[in-house]
Amino acid sequence: xxxxxxxxxxxxxxxxxxxxxxxxxxxxxxxxxxxxxxxxxxxxxxxxxxxxxxxxxxxxxxxxxxxxxxxxxxxxxxxxxxxxxxxxxxxxxxxxxxxxxxxxxxxxxxxxxxxxxxxxxxxxxxxxxxxxxxxxxxxxxxxxxxxxxxxxxxxxxxxxxxxxxxxxxxxxxxxxxxxxxxxxxxxxxxxxxxxxxxxxxxxxxxxxxxxxxxxxxxxxxxxxxxxxxxxxxxxxxxxxxxxxxxxxxxxx
Amino acid sequence: xxxxxxxxxxxxxxxxxxxxxxxxxxxxxxxxxxxxxxxxxxxxxxxxxxxxxxxxxxxxxxxxxxxxxxxxxxxxxxxxxxxxxxxxxxxxxxxxxxxxxxxxxxxxxxxxxxxxxxxxxxxxxxxxxxxxxxxxxxxxxxxxxxxxxxxxxxxxxxxxxxxxxxxxxxxxxxxxxxxxxxxxxxxxxxx
Numbered sequence: 001x002x003x004x005x006x007x008x009x010x011x012x013x014x015x016x017x018x019x020x021x022x023x024x025x026x027x028x029x030x031x032x033x034x035x036x037x038x039x040x041x042x043x044x045x046x047x048x049x050x051x052x053x054x055x056x057x058x059x060x061x062x063x064x065x066x067x068x069x070x071x072x073x074x075x076x077x078x079x080x081x082x083x084x085x086x087x088x089x090x091x092x093x094x095x096x097x098x099x100x101x102x103x104x105x106x107x108x109x110x111x112x113x114x115x116x117x118x119x120x121x122x123x124x125x126x127x128x129x130x131x132x133x134x135x136x137x138x139x140x141x142x143x144x145x146x147x148x149x150x151x152x153x154x155x156x157x158x159x160x161x162x163x164x165x166x167x168x169x170x171x172x173x174x175x176x177x178x179x180x181x182x183x184x185x186x187x188x189x190x191x192x193x194x195x196x197x198x199x200x201x202x203x204x205x206x207x208x209x210x211x212x213x214x215x216x217x218x219x220x221x222x223x224x225x226x227x228x229x230x231x232x233x234x235x236x237x238x239x240x241x242x243x244x245x246x247x248x249x250x251x252x
Numbered sequence: 253x254x255x256x257x258x259x260x261x262x263x264x265x266x267x268x269x270x271x272x273x274x275x276x277x278x279x280x281x282x283x284x285x286x287x288x289x290x291x292x293x294x295x296x297x298x299x300x301x302x303x304x305x306x307x308x309x310x311x312x313x314x315x316x317x318x319x320x321x322x323x324x325x326x327x328x329x330x331x332x333x334x335x336x337x338x339x340x341x342x343x344x345x346x347x348x349x350x351x352x353x354x355x356x357x358x359x360x361x362x363x364x365x366x367x368x369x370x371x372x373x374x375x376x377x378x379x380x381x382x383x384x385x386x387x388x389x390x391x392x393x394x395x396x397x398x399x400x401x402x403x404x405x406x407x408x409x410x411x412x413x414x415x416x417x418x419x420x421x422x423x424x425x426x427x428x429x430x431x432x433x434x435x436x437x438x439x440x441x442x443x
Binding site for chain 1 (some may be wrong): 292294296297298299303307329330331332334335336338371374376377378379380428429432433436
C-alpha cells in the first residue's frame, strides 16, 4: 500500500549509489515535479512539508522553492499561502476560543483548532494553572500535527523552558500570508524591521500561521509598524528602506 | 454537513453562470470539473474536510470549460492544496468543411458543427529521465484526462483535434509554470 502524507521528518529509505543532491534546490517547483530519484542517493533523507514519496521518487505537492538543509539532509518546499496548514515545530500565534478541563482550545487559523494542555507552560503545576481568558493571544509551538487529528500545541520548548512562548498581553494582531511570516523570521533580519527598529520602540511576535502580533507604548507606533510590515511583502530591500523612511516621515 | 468522509477530503464545485439561475449546463459543468480535479487533488491528506471550488463566469467568449479548468487549477495551486500535478485545458472546434482550429470564440463555436474541450495532465519537471514527451521535436502532453464534445464529428476529425490540442496544451503548461515562478518571485529573500 502506498503511503501518502508529508509527515515532517518522515524518513525515506535510499538505495546504493553516489550521494546526489536534487538539481532543483532553490528553484521554483510546480506540483507534480519529481525532485529526486531515491536510487541515486545512499543517505537517509528527511522529507518535509510540500513533498511526498511515490515509490522511488520524491514529488512536490505544492508550488514553491525547493529548500535543502545539509546537516539534517532535509528537503522541503517553501511556498506562500493565505491559509495555514499546521506543521510540527512551527511557532504560531493562537487566539483562545474555549477552555476544557485539561486544555485550552486555540484558533491557529488552520482547518482545525489546536489544543494546548494546561500544564504545557514553564513551571505550571495543578495548583498554578495559567489564567487565560477567551480571546487571549498566545505564542505557542506546534507539537503534533497529523492529518487525522487536531493539532497539539505547547508553550514550552523541547527542554521545558518558556523560551518566549506564552500569553501575549495587549498589542494588536493582523493577518498576513505564510510567505511574509516566514520572511519576517528569516536571517538576516529583513530591512523593514531593521529600519523600523532604529527609530521606533516596539515588540512583535510572528506566527508562521500568518499572524503577527505587534505591541508598543503608543498606538501610532503600532499602526505604523503594522502598515510597514504589510507593505513590505513584495518589495526589494532597497524599496523597503524607502517605504519605511516615507512612513516614518509621514507619521512625524 | 453533507457527505463527510473520514478518510479523504470531499471536493465540491459550484459553477455560477454570468446571470440567471443555475441550470443543467451548470450542473453538467460542475460534474466535469469535479471529476477532473479529483484526479489531481491529494484528498487523502485532508480527511474530514471539504475543498470548495467556486467558479464565477465573468465573461463567456467561447472555450469556457477549458478556461474554467485552467482557472480552477491555478486557484488550487494558489491556495496551497496538495496536488499531484497540474492541468492544462484546451478547446478546439471543427467547421462544416472539416477544418480544425483551436480556441474558438463564441460566434465561432456556434457556427462549428462540433467543438471539443480537452484536459491534459501538465508535463512535469523531473530529476529523473521520463517518457519522451516530444513528437518531431515539438513538446506535447502525454495522456488525456477529460474530453467533452458537443456536436457530431468524424472520428478522424476527433483524433486530429486531439493532436492539435495536445500541442497547444504544452504551451498552456509552459505558461502556467512561468506564472507560478512570477508569483513566487515576489516573496524573495528580503521578506
